[in-house]
Structure formats: structure tokens, C-alpha cells
Amino acid sequence: MLVETERSSTESSAASGLDFEDTALTLTLRLPGSAPAPPAVASLSSSSSSAFPDADRKCASSDADPDRSSLLAASSDAAPAPKARVVGWPPVRSYRKNALAGVAGSSKANQAAKFVKVAVDGAPYLRKVDLQAYAGYDQLLRALQDKFFSHFTIRKFADDERKLVDAVNGTEYVPTYEDKDGDWMLVGDVPWK
Amino acid sequence: MGRGGSRAAPAAAAPPWHVLPDEVWEHAFSFLPADSDRGAAAAACRSWLRAERRSRRRLAVANCYAASPQDAVDRFPAVRAVEVKGKPHFADFGLVPPAWGAAAAPWVAAAADGWPLVEEISFKRMVVTDDCLEMIAASFRNFQVLRLVSCEGFSTAGLAAIAAGCRNLRELDLQENEIEDCSIHWLSLFPESFTSLVTLNFSCLEGDVNITVLERLVTRCRNLKTLKLNNAIPLDKLANLLRKAPQIVELGTGRFSADYHPDLFSKLEAAFAGCKSLRRLSGAWDAVPEYLPAFYCVCEGLTSLNLSYATVRGPELIKFISRCKNLQLLWVMDLIEDHGLAVVASSCNKLQELRVFPSAPFDAAEQVSLTERGLVDVSASCPMLESVLYFCRRMTNEALITIAKNRPNFTCFRLCIIEPHTPDYTTHQPLDAGFSAIVESCKGLRRLSVSGLLTDSVFKSIGAHADRLEMLSIAFAGNSDLGLHYILSGCKSLKKLEIRDCPFGDKPLLANAAKLETMRSLWMSTCSLTLGACRQLARKMPRLSVEVMNDPRRGCPLDSLTDESPVETLYVYRTIAGPRSDTPACVQIV
Numbered sequence: 170m171l172v173e174t175e176r177s178s179t180e181s182s183a184a185s186g187l188d189f190e191d192t193a194l195t196l197t198l199r200l201p202g203s204a205p206a207p208p209a210v211a212s213l214s215s216s217s218s219s220a221f222p223d224a225d226r227k228c229a230s231s232d233a234d235p236d237r238s239s240l241l242a243a244s245s246d247a248a249p250a251p252k253a254r255v256v257g258w259p260p261v262r263s264y265r266k267n268a269l270a271g272v273a274g275s276s277k278a279n280q281a282a283k284f285v286k287v288a289v290d291g292a293p294y295l296r297k298v299d300l301q302a303y304a305g306y307d308q309l310l311r312a313l314q315d316k317f318f319s320h321f322t323i324r325k326f327a328d329d330e331r332k333l334v335d336a337v338n339g340t341e342y343v344p345t346y347e348d349k350d351g352d353w354m355l356v357g358d359v360p361w362k
Numbered sequence: 363m364g365r366g367g368s369r370a371a372p373a374a375a376a377p378p379w380h381v382l383p384d385e386v387w388e389h390a391f392s393f394l395p396a397d398s399d400r401g402a403a404a405a406a407c408r409s410w411l412r413a414e415r416r417s418r419r420r421l422a423v424a425n426c427y428a429a430s431p432q433d434a435v436d437r438f439p440a441v442r443a444v445e446v447k448g449k450p451h452f453a454d455f456g457l458v459p460p461a462w463g464a465a466a467a468p469w470v471a472a473a474a475d476g477w478p479l480v481e482e483i484s485f486k487r488m489v490v491t492d493d494c495l496e497m498i499a500a501s502f503r504n505f506q507v508l509r510l511v512s513c514e515g516f517s518t519a520g521l522a523a524i525a526a527g528c529r530n531l532r533e534l535d536l537q538e539n540e541i542e543d544c545s546i547h548w549l550s551l552f553p554e555s556f557t558s559l560v561t562l563n564f565s566c567l568e569g570d571v572n573i574t575v576l577e578r579l580v581t582r583c584r585n586l587k588t589l590k591l592n593n594a595i596p597l598d599k600l601a602n603l604l605r606k607a608p609q610i611v612e613l614g615t616g617r618f619s620a621d622y623h624p625d626l627f628s629k630l631e632a633a634f635a636g637c638k639s640l641r642r643l644s645g646a647w648d649a650v651p652e653y654l655p656a657f658y659c660v661c662e663g664l665t666s667l668n669l670s671y672a673t674v675r676g677p678e679l680i681k682f683i684s685r686c687k688n689l690q691l692l693w694v695m696d697l698i699e700d701h702g703l704a705v706v707a708s709s710c711n712k713l714q715e716l717r718v719f720p721s722a723p724f725d726a727a728e729q730v731s732l733t734e735r736g737l738v739d740v741s742a743s744c745p746m747l748e749s750v751l752y753f754c755r756r757m758t759n760e761a762l763i764t765i766a767k768n769r770p771n772f773t774c775f776r777l778c779i780i781e782p783h784t785p786d787y788t789t790h791q792p793l794d795a796g797f798s799a800i801v802e803s804c805k806g807l808r809r810l811s812v813s814g815l816l817t818d819s820v821f822k823s824i825g826a827h828a829d830r831l832e833m834l835s836i837a838f839a840g841n842s843d844l845g846l847h848y849i850l851s852g853c854k855s856l857k858k859l860e861i862r863d864c865p866f867g868d869k870p871l872l873a874n875a876a877k878l879e880t881m882r883s884l885w886m887s888t889c890s891l892t893l894g895a896c897r898q899l900a901r902k903m904p905r906l907s908v909e910v911m912n913d914p915r916r917g918c919p920l921d922s923l924t925d926e927s928p929v930e931t932l933y934v935y936r937t938i939a940g941p942r943s944d945t946p947a948c949v950q951i952v
Contacts, residue, residue: 257455257862258837259723259753259780264454264512264538264566268647268671269721 287313309356313344387413397422416440423447424882426464426488427907430939431472442481443507444473448488450885450933451835452860454512457887457931459911461946466490466513474501482507489513495520499527506558507533517542518569525551533561535588543569550575559583563590565614565645570594581606590614593647598626604633613637615645618672622652630656644668651678661685668693670719675699675730684709690746693717696732696753703736707743715749715774716740723753723780734761741765749774756787757814762796766803775800776811782838782863785815792816798823801831808855811835818845825852833858840864850874860885868895875902883935891932893952894925899934900952907941909933911949921950 288295344356391414394400404414418438423429423446434444448464466488473480480502490513498505505528510516518541524534525548549572552559559579564571571594580586586607591600597620604610620626630653634640640660649672664686669679675697683692683702689710696718698706706713718736722729734757741747742764748771757779779793786793793814801807801824808830812820816839824834825848832855840846847870849859859881867890878884878899893910900908911931941951 254724255782255863257452257457258782259720259778260455260835260837261720261723262454262512262538263456264540265671265719266723269673 384409384413384416388417391417419443421445425935425937426469427939427942428882428935428937431469432476433939435472435476439476440479441477442479443484444469444477444480444482445484445486445509446488447486450860450883451487451858452862452885452887453487457862459946459948462911462949463942463944463946464488465944466494466515470494470497470501474498478502479504481505482509484509484511485513486511487513489515490520491515492517492520492523496523496527499523502528504530506530507535509533509535509537510539511537512539514540517544518546518548518567519544522546522548522551525549526553529553529556530558531556532558533588534559535561535563536566537563539566541567543567545569547572547575549579552579554578554582557582557584560585561588561612562586563588563614565590565592565616567592567594573599577602577606583607584609586610588612588642590644591616593617596620597653598629601626601629601633604637608636609639610637611639612642612666613640613644615643616647618646618649618653620650620653622650627653627656631659635659638663640664642666642668646672646674648672649674651676654678654682657682658685662687664689666691670695670717673697673721680705686710687712689713691715693719695719695721696730697721698736699731700733700736700739701731703732704739707739711744712746713740713744714746716744716747717751718753719751720753720780728755734758737761738764741769746771748772751776751778751811753778753780755780756784757793757796758786758788759791759793759796759799760786760788762793763799766796766799770803771806772800772804773806774809775804775807776809776835777813778811779814782813783815784813792820794820794823798827801827806830809833812839813837815839817841818848821845821848825849828852829854831855834860836861836864838863840866843867843870846870847873850877856880857882859883861887861889863888865890868892871895872898872902875899875906878906878934879903879936881936883933885931885933887931889932891929892925893923893927893929896929896932897925897952905936905938906934907937908952909935909945909949910952913948 286295345353346356348354387410391400391403394403397420400414400418404411415438417440419441420443421434421438421441423434423444426446426448434441446466446469448466449458449462452458453462464487466485469485470483473483474497478501481504483498483505484507490510495516498508500523508524508528508531516539521534521541524531556579560583562579562583571592573595576595577599580589580603587610589603589607589610590612591603591614593616595603595616597618600615600618604613634656637660641663643657643660643664643666646669649669651674654674655678661682662685665688667683667686667689668691669683670693672679672695675695679698680702683689683694683698684705686692687709690712692706692710692713692715694702694717698718703718706716718732732754734754737750737752737754738761741750747769750772751774754777757777762777785791786796793812794817797810797812797816797820801810807828810824810828810831810833812824812835818840821840821844824831828834831853834849834853834856836849836859843866845864846861846866849856850870851874856877862885864886866886871886871891872895896908896910900906909932910929911933913930945951
């Protein structure tokens with residue numbers, strides 16, 4: 170499994186403690202009833218329009234990523250064209266807006282999201298995860314499990330260590346990553362920060 | 363007022379009541395609980411006016427521009443506790459231009475000069491600077507309570523001045539302020555000898571806090587009853603703090619998340635078990651569901667639960683709330699969903715106030731299953747429910763009528779249907795009938811916010827029936843001037859009216875100009891007003907301050923604009939202080 174570090178400062182972290190996916194990079198085709206806790210992604214297009222019948226059709230519009238501090242996003246290029254969001258509506262206090270945006274605990278100063286590509290041997294396509302959204306390796310492992318749920322599960326070993334294990338044949342996956350020197354490193358050695 | 367009475371006074375009779383010395387009246391007035399009662403007494407005659415104003419200890423200035431600070435100090439020289447509110451309510455949602463005003467500095471300066479014995483100061487929606495806080499710390503020998511709500515303009519340097527200078531501080535209550543972090547360890551500035559703290563709320567502070575210093579402070583303040591932490595306190599440190607302050611009555615946990623470890627869980631559980639007096643709980647931001655059971659031992663005693671910033675959801679959340687059988691106040695996110703509210707309805711029968719906040723207010727479509735059902739269930743089963751704030755995406759007239767029938771005791775009903783102009787989703791009719799039912803049934807209603815598709819007809823009902831209504835918020839509603847006219851010509855007790863994005867124009871405003879002097883304030887933005895009408899209103903009503911604000915991007919000043927020019931925002935309030943002099947460029951007093 171490969172993981173590549175990539176800094177993406179234009180992409181905002183809409184993350185909270187839940188597993189959020191960046192709308193700009195994923196076409197989410199959610200199976201009906203699959204996610205009991207659907208990620209509430211900050212919509213790039215704006216509120217309003219009952220012309221939005223299908224919540225599952227989130228169109229990728231990479232150049233419309235909202236700045237974290239301003240949720241007054243320009244309308245996305247998706248059809249149907251949504252109304253521009255109205256200032257101050259719904260009546261949610263700015264304090265609450267900021268708090269919801271920053272609920273992952275990441276400080277205002279640290280707004281750039283750290284997205285990394287994740288590839289799993291045998292998986293048809295890669296995924297991206299935002300390292301900022303997780304507080305530790307445990308959470309990252311759990312997130313990877315959620316993303317690649319068909320491929321593996323987390324097995325707890327006797328010594329309380331969690332490893333990614335193939336759901337089918339029980340072989341263990343070893344998460345590795347390529348650091349800036351181009352060397353392959355085992356995930357978990359370096360402190361999370 | 364002359365001496366009255368023609369009775370022949372017996373020899374050793376008590377003096378006639380109207381010549382009793384002031385001290386007696388002052389003592390009598392001290393039993394009047396409400397400022398409005400004291401105000402009424404003061405209006406009775408000159409000697410009562412004199413006695414009342416000289417003995418007034420608590421003063422609430424609901425609009426900082428209604429009177430000057432000097433007016434307040436002159437009229438009430440003995441004030442010990444003062445509360446001042448600044449910006450209009452819609453400032454919370456970004457509708458008031460920056461630098462609009464509401465500076466706290468003139469009030470602090472006047473208080474420092476004229477009220478040296480002041481013990482309590484509260485500011486809401488005002489601009490409070492570090493200089494203000496330094497002046498407070500330096501000016502009042504016996505300063506005890508500082509409460510700042512939705513304020514801005516200060517930093518941890520100002521807090522440091524308070525900590526270092528206020529020897530008798532009992533309460534430091536910071537609610538939802540924007541505080542700049544100067545990396546000053548303000549908490550360390552409370553001296554080692556300082557032990558008087560009863561309330562410490564720094565939940566809105568962004569930066570790190572020295573946990574050791576906090577622990578020492580909490581340990582030596584044995585009377586600490588309220589402790590609300592920010593998100594810099596990790597879970598295991600929370601447990602330590604609780605063990606040092608088991609007498610706590612109100613707790614804000616700040617964050618409540620960590621990877622699950624059974625040891626930490628047991629530690630938390632034990633710490634909570636020791637808090638036998640805990641009645642009010644808030645925080646739990648990004649709470650991890652597995653830790654919620656640590657709260658179970660305090661659930662029975664909780665009267666107030668504020669999970670309105672907690673993104674936790676699912677069965678653990680619902681199980682936790684259902685164990686809080688004595689809840690009077692519950693604030694949650696809509697992540698609780700209808701089925702969660704059904705559980706609340708059956709478990710929390712003593713509920714008096716419910717607020718449900720949107721977790722994803724700017725999303726185009728429903729992410730959570732929270733509808734009118736939840737509110738209907740709770741209002742059906744909670745006989746003491748009187749205050750509601752509810753964000754949802756759909757509503758029916760039938761639901762509102764049912765709610766109105768079940769709960770005629772509402773005093774505050776605020777419904778926000780997130781999408782403007784949303785009709786009843788089953789009949790596609792406006793929600794006039796539903797809201798009319800509310801105002802007709804709830805005779806004690808003091809505060810109302812309406813939303814959804816509404817015509818003028820609902821305002822006719824509100825104007826006619828909402829006799830006790832003091833505050834009304836309207837957005838994206840009505841279809842003509844008549845709507846506003848119904849409100850202003852009815853609603854006998856109206857004090858605050860705030861309107862946005864409604865097709866209300868000049869005529870009802872001018873026709874009801876006199877009404878505006880009986881109210882505290884009127885806000886109208888993105889309606890159909892012209893500058894000419896505002897100028898006319900100002901000429902007609904000299905005791906009103908008529909402020910016009912236009913979109914700064916469209917260019918100020920307003921002097922050059924004609925009477926026909928549209929007005930983006932109008933803010934009118936009664937005042938004895940005349941036009942204020944601290945308006946920014948895009949605000950003009952006409």
C-alpha cells in the first residue's frame with residue numbers, strides 16, 4: 170500500500186472528528202443505506218434550491234473550494250445552477266459557524282489540509298485522506314478501513330496493536346509511505362505530529 | 363405634590379405616608395424584583411423618583427445608544443451592577459457592517475468616574491478593548507463579576523490585567539467572544555493568594571492553557587461552582603480537574619475526545635461519580651460515543667444539558683440523554699433526529715426549554731432525519747415546555763396547529779425552516795394557518811420567530827392576537843406593505859422588531875411612526891424602503907435615531923443620494939442621547 174504526502178493548501182479542511190471526504194476529489198456514489206452516519210460535507214454549491222433533489226450527487230468542482238474562513242462559496246459549476254447563498258441565512262451565529270468548521274480541534278492558524286493519496290494493492294482506484302482530520306494512527310487506521318471496507322478490516326492483536334488485515338484471506342497489510350527522500354517507511358514509527 | 367389629608371391627626375400618630383423619609387422608600391423599593399416595577403414607581407411622583415433612583419443598585423441598559431453613559435451615572439448614582447448591550451441582534455449573523463459601533467470604552471470610563479463601587483459589569487455584543495479591561499481592573503476596588511457575551515476587540519492581555527488586578531473576582535464568564543490569543547499566560551496571573559473564584563468560563567478561548575496552573579487555581583478556589591473549559595484541555599486532565607473540584611455545579615467539558623482506553627474511561631467515570639452536585643453540563647465537542655457512559659452517574663441530577671456543539675450522534679447519544687430524567691433545558695444538534703427526540707419526549711418530562719441547532723446549515727439538502735415530527739412529539743409529552751428554538755427543513759400547518767393545541771404555555775417560539783419560502787410540504791400552502799394557531803393559543807408568547815412561506819395574513823393574526831409579544835423576527839415573508847402595517851398597528855407589547863428580505867415599504871413605516879417610540883428598536887434590511895421615507899421619519903420623530911446603512915461595496919456616503927434611492931438597511935431606536943457621533947462611513951443618521 171502506498172501513501173504519498175502531498176500538501177494542498179487550497180483545499181480546505183471541512184473535517185470534523187468524523188471521516189470527511191473532500192468533495193473536490195471524490196465522486197461519492199453512496200449506496201443507499203450504507204453509511205449510518207453520512208458525512209455532512211460542506212456543500213460547495215450553496216443552500217436553497219429545491220432543485221437539488223439528489224443529495225448523493227455531489228459534483229466535483231475543484232476550483233470552487235471554499236476558503237475555510239468564508240463559507241460564502243461561489244456557486245459551483247454543477248447543473249442545476251444553485252442560488253448564491255444569502256448573507257446571514259440561515260441565522261447561525263458566526264461563532265457557531267466557526268466552531269462547527271473547526272470542531273476537529275485544529276487551530277485557526279493551521280488551516281491547510283494535508284491530503285495524502287492512499288493506494289491499496291488490488292484496489293481499482295486510489296483514495297485521499299486528510300491527515301489533519303485524525304488525532305492519531307488509530308484513527309487513521311480506522312479511516313482507511315472505512316474507505317477500503319471491502320478490502321480489509323482491523324484486527325486487534327494480543328498486544329493491543331491494531332493491524333490492517335485482509336478480510337478474505339487474513340493476510341496482513343503493512344501501511345508504508347514514501348517520505349520526502351523517496352524512501353519507503355513503515356507507518357507508525359514517527360510520532361503522529 | 364402638596365400635603366394632603368384633612369383628618370384630625372391624633373396626638374402620637376405615625377407621619378402621613380407621603381412624608382416618610384427617603385430611606386424608608388428606598389427600603390420598600392428594594393423589594394421590587396423587576397426594573398420595570400422600579401421604573402413604574404419612579405414615575406409616580408418626585409419623591410419616589412428621588413428615592414428610587416438614588417437607591418438603584420442594578421442597571422440594565424438594553425441599548426447602549428438609548429442614553430449616554432453620563433446620563434446613566436447621573437440618574438443612578440448608586441449602581442453596583444451594570445449590564446449594557448450594544449449591537450442589534452442581527453449582528454450575530456453578519457448583517458451589521460464592521461466598525462458599526464457599540465464601543466464599551468465610554469461606559470467603562472463613565473463607570474470608573476461615577477460608580478467607583480461597581481462590582482459587576484456585563485457587556486453583550488459590544489466592542490471591548492484590552493484598555494477597557496485594564497481600566498476595569500484598575501478602577502474598581504471591589505470588582506467581582508465580569509461577564510462578556512458575544513463581544514470582540516480584546517485579547518488574553520486584557521484577561522491578564524483582570525486576573526492580576528481584581529483581588530476579589532468571583533466570576534469571569536466569557537461566552538462566545540472573539541478573543542485574540544496573545545500567548546500570554548493570563549491564568550498564571552491570578553496570585554497564589556487568590557481564592558475567591560466561583561465561576562470560570564473560558565470555553566471560547568482558542569489558545570492553549572497551562573494545565574498545571576489551572577489545576578492549582580481550581581484546587582485553591584474551594585468555592586468554585588462553575589467551570590467551563592476550552593478545547594485545549596485533554597480528557598485525562600479533565601478527570602484530574604474534576605477530582606480537585608468535586609463541588610462543581612456547572613461544567614463545560616470543552617473537548618471530550620480521545621482514543622478509547624478503558625483506563626481513561628474508568629478514571630473519568632470515577633471522577634464524575636465524585637461530582638455529586640453537578641447540575642449543568644455542556645461542551646462535549648467531538649465527543650467520542652464510547653466515552654459518553656462515563657457521564658451516566660451524573661445524569662439523574664442534571665437539569666441542564668448543552669450539547670449544541672457536540673457532533674456525536676447515534677444510539678449512545680440518545681441513551682445518554684434518556685437517562686437525564688430531570689432535564690429542564692436541552693440544547694442539541696439536529697443529529698439527534700426525530701427518533702432521538704421521541705425518546706427525549708418520553709424520558710424528559712420536566713423539559714422547559716428545547717433548542718435544536720443545524721449541524722449542516724449550508725447544505726442544499728437533508729442530511730439528517732429531523733423534521734416536524736420531533737417537535738410535535740416533544741411538545742405533546744413535555745407539559746412544562748415553554749421555550750423552543752428549532753431548525754428544520756420541513757413543516758406542516760397541521761403540525762403547528764397540533765403543537766399550539768398541546769402547548770398553550772409557550773413563552774418563546776422560534777422556528778427556523780432552513781430554506782426560505784418553504785411551504786407546508788404536504789399541502790404546498792403557506793404556513794399562515796400554523797403560525798396563526800400558535801399566536802392564538804399561546805397567550806403568554808413573548809418571543810416569536812417565523813419562517814417558511816408566509817403571506818400578509820399571518821401578520822394580521824400576529825398583530826391581532828400576540829398581545830404579550832415583545833420580540834418578533836421575520837425573514838423572507840409577507841407579500842405587501844399590509845404585512846408590516848398589521849404588526850406595527852397591533853402587537854401591543856412589541857419592543858423589538860427585526861425584519862429581513864420582506865417586501866415591506868415606506869407607507870406602513872410612516873403611518874406607524876409613533877409606534878416606534880414605544881419600542882426599543884426596529885431593524886429592516888433588504889426590504890423596499892427608500893431614503894426619502896427614512897428622512898421623513900427622522901424629521902417626524904426627533905426622539906428616534908434613524909440609522910441607514912448601505913452596502914459598503916456600493917459606495918458611501920449617503921448624503922449625495924436622492925430620496926428615491928433604496929435603503930439596504932434601516933435601524934431605528936428611541937434615544938434620549940441624540941444622534942451618536944461614532945458612526946463609520948457607511949452608516950448615517952438621517
